[in-house]
Amino acid sequence: MHRHDKAAQSVAVVTIDGPSGSGKGTVAKRLAHHLGWHFLDSGALYRLLALAAIRDDIDLDDGRALARAAEDMDVCFTVQPGHGEAVYLEGEEVSRRLRTEKTGNAASRVAAHKRVRRALLERQRLFRQAPGLVADGRDMGTVVFPDAPLKVFLTASAEERAERRYKQLNEQGVDVNFTDLVQEIRERDERDASRKTAPLVPAPDAVQIDSSRLSADEVFDKVLELVRENVQP
Numbered sequence: 001m002h003r004h005d006k007a008a009q010s011v012a013v014v015t016i017d018g019p020s021g022s023g024k025g026t027v028a029k030r031l032a033h034h035l036g037w038h039f040l041d042s043g044a045l046y047r048l049l050a051l052a053a054i055r056d057d058i059d060l061d062d063g064r065a066l067a068r069a070a071e072d073m074d075v076c077f078t079v080q081p082g083h084g085e086a087v088y089l090e091g092e093e094v095s096r097r098l099r100t101e102k103t104g105n106a107a108s109r110v111a112a113h114k115r116v117r118r119a120l121l122e123r124q125r126l127f128r129q130a131p132g133l134v135a136d137g138r139d140m141g142t143v144v145f146p147d148a149p150l151k152v153f154l155t156a157s158a159e160e161r162a163e164r165r166y167k168q169l170n171e172q173g174v175d176v177n178f179t180d181l182v183q184e185i186r187e188r189d190e191r192d193a194s195r196k197t198a199p200l201v202p203a204p205d206a207v208q209i210d211s212s213r214l215s216a217d218e219v220f221d222k223v224l225e226l227v228r229e230n231v232q233p
Ligand code: DC
Pocket: 020, 042, 043, 044, 046, 047, 104, 107, 108, 111, 112, 136, 137, 138, 139, 140, 188, 192
């Protein structure tokens, strides 16, 4: 192990994994902000790769070509005071396109390739920097940061998650059919949970929280309490 790796390993990580719509993104981002820690939105990396693949006409079933694209991809996450967050792919602002259902579904397909996951592993681990990291994803606790002192697995029923997504999309003025959304969420869950590499499963030492009947504040308070109990300052 290199000295750099050892130093990185002593930096605390809180992993928050779970299916889309479980509320993990909201709680992870808020926790990072609250603690003044770095934040890794690993789903955004898979989404960026999906965008790069669509742009460059790479077949979403071609794991080898996708892995090459993953290694080469130039991405940048920024927070601009007063303008919120912005994400860039090869210098082009893609923040809005990143969040569409089309990109999410393509991301779930590219994420199923073992080579792609391997290609993105180191990039994700580089986010582990002092004073700490909150990592949001599907395999943060199982594969990327298996030594994390606190692993949370957040769930919610498919209907509840579809409901949240439906509201979110409506607020953005996007017209969607609720039944289609539930169906899409079920299909995405099935694909994410059944893939051979890094499937969406809780780490054996993860604390599971079902957010179906909890408000965002209640989930945040629970996670913060876990941080106080499990993570050294
Ligand atoms: O969290 P999200 O919806 O932005 O993730 C988009 C897709 O990327 C999701 O369907 C599964 C995949 N993903 C993954 O396989 N592993 C991660 N750590 C994060 C996301």
